[in-house]
Amino acid sequence: MITRLKSSLPLLGIAALALALLVVAPAVLSDLRLNNLAKYCCWAMVAVGIGLTWGRGGMLVMGQGVFFALGAYAMGMHMQLESVGDGGIPTFMILYDPLAPLPAFWEPFRSGVFTIAMIVVAPVVVASILGFAIFKRRVKGAYFAILTQALAVALATLISGTIKYTGGDTGLSGFTSFFGYTLDDPLNRRLIFTITATLLIGCLVVVWQLYRSRFGELLVATRDAEERVRFLGYDPANVKLVAFVVAAVMASIGGAMFVPIAGIMAPKSMDAAASIFFIAGVALGGRAALFGPVLGALAVGYGQSTLSEQWPGTWIYVLGLLFVVVTIALPGGIASLATRGAGVMAGLLVGRRPSHRKAASA
């Protein structure tokens, strides 16, 4: 009975989170706050992917901004074209060069179906090629982390440097509608929130299923003893590759939803600093736990937008200290506290005395 209860606990948690996001939040929050919460949900999607690769797979991805950008720019390009209407050319391009035709790679993004397909296909292709090359050559640990960060830096530099095609540092903005729904209408913005929150819950369900599958066991085994996994006849590179690709898709979807919510996409939202910001929530919440990354990312997102509005400098200190303190004192994040607490609770529930008597008698 207890084991069945235990195995369904994560599902109950997901249901509780879904209830909080889809029913409670829209009922109590104002339009503005709901829009902010939608933004945190986008970051949380990235965080769920980082939890999968870093927490369970041991691969510290410091460049999720790359995949975030793939989704965000695909969506941004589509919404930009939708806003200027059929045959129109985005304003920033006209400002730059009134006579320039629309670049060829922009053209297909007029189609909404193509855009949605690209949001999923682009990260799969990029992450597969990259991951295949990196993992097959057994590049790992710090090397892997630095390489991914270098890619985020490279892509951010590339976008900043190609003003003509991407809007450069100013980015894409001035969107008016999202797949036919005008963005001015608060009701439509609530709809966008609902979609985002549903996608986040979807990501959580996917990761939950992965964690309880044989793949999840293999992933943890690869993290803890890669050579043993290899000796057992599995190829750790494939295991890592799957986790990396899934995380990339989640980051891309998060990026895509970020654009209608934030109303702007610029390199600042995906560069090395942003990629590190994505990790902050995961580290705080607990990288290996199911709910750690989500709750951590929501908390860090909330912290950023409330604190940084009032004292921008202070927030950076807080974030920096968070990294230092969490990595030194609490590598398992806040979730590790919860697990410890839950262990004691479960012991009390069953009537079995936990190993430390003090906790039982207290």
Next chain:
Amino acid sequence: MDSLIAPLLNGTADGALLLIAALGLALTFGQMGVINMAHGEFLLAGALTGYVTQQMVASTNLSILLALPIAFVVAGALGVVLEATVIRWMYDRPLDTLLATVGVAMILRQLVLDTFPSQGVGVVTPDWLDHQLDVFGYEWPLRQLFTILLAGACLGALAAVLKFTSFGRQIRATVQNRALAETLGVSTRMVDRVTFFVGSGLAGVAGVAISLIAATDSTLGTKYIVSAFLVVVAGGLGQLKGTIIAAWVVGVSTAFFTDWTTGSIAQVIVFVLVVIFLQVRPQGLFTVRTRGLA
């Protein structure tokens, strides 16, 4: 001819800067396994030391020479503090040192933003460096030659210390076999601290040289850190010659690609080339071969 000479010389100077920055990393990352993301902010500390010295000393001719040793000590001291407060807790968790020092880097950057003017500070080039050398018709700024000589001096000094002094032997012993070195009476804790001091100090020296060439603002460290890490990774750990070659190649190829395309595209191309290179040689150019699986 000019189109070849200019990028070659400029690139070599950039490579020399990268080399001084990467030497410190090669010591701390390559030899101790610690990934110090705050290394870039130590560069910044060096550059700011150059600026502050210039404000204090009336003669700009003298201040740059004074700033070099001071920056070495300032950045080195920062490194020792970082080692004693943060890194010592996680020698067995290299990935965590990376994250913790990212936090330290953010704090240091914000401190600089809060203390110094946010648009950055200017370091005046001393008169004796404000000349051009005529190299096959190309007017080469003398300060670039200065950075190359500086890199050579740092490299020579470091190599000599590692090779000829008893302390250098202790460092190498600790790197090769920590447990055995301890058995032989080497205080590995002490060695760690001093290695960190020297590695961080080199970042300070590089910072002074960078302040002569680039703008000194809070983003200076971020600009160099990733390239410096790529140089260390591509050069291979445990040997300095790989770092030297990698720094030079990255510097010169960036200069050539910048010449042919634009600065940002050049950076992207070089990053991608390094990633491809690591496909061919995942351990970098030169590596110490072991029988270990890792």
